[in-house]
Amino acid sequence: MKADEAGQFEFQFAARDLDQMRAKLWCGKVTTARWLLCAAAGELRRVDRKQHSRRVVAKINRLAQMIIEFDRYLEINQSSMPNYAKRSLQGLPVSSSRAQSSANALVNRRMNKRRQMRWSPQGAQRVLQTRVAVLDGRLQDGRFSLAA
Incomplete structure (x- = not known):
């Protein structure tokens, strides 16, 4: 098997893991999805970078970094991931x-430069968080905290 064929096989294996991971996330199985994500990252780590061009190696490294960042996101947000299938x-x-889109329209309207009172991006985010908290009842319950 040539180096190109071996590399394609390795990438196809990682892509298959990522497809399965996406399906698991759709069903709300975050732990299984994270396991598949780590398996794909492991396959990328095993790729012999000496057999590939710099451009391909850069793409492999970028994909590996994105997988690490996405795994961290899933770890932090695991408890709030919805079960879309259900x-x-x-x-x-x-x-x-x-x-x-409603929030974006509101912010874009308020952020318009011709308006007398303009919001800062941080101020717009805080107003939107407050409005959402009012609508879902968190503000009345005293459970509201601003995101950093």
Whole structure:
């Protein structure tokens, strides 16, 4: 087997793990997804970088770094990851795009340079957090804390 073929095989294995990881995340199985993510990272670590060009090695290193960062994100947010498959079966929305577009429209309108009172990006984020806390009842319960 040539070096190119071996490299493609290794990358295909990592891609298969990543596809399975995405399916596990859809079903809310974060621990299993993180395990698959680590397996893909392990496969990338085993790639013989001497057999590839600098450009390919740079891409391998960037992908490995992105996997590490995504794993850290999943670790931090594991408890709040939704089970999209369950929500979909129950007829519940699986996207927050309507809320996000409304928030973006509000911020863009307020951030317009021609307005007399303009928000700073940090101020806009705080106002949006407060509005969300009011809508979901966290502000009344006293459980609201600003994100850093």
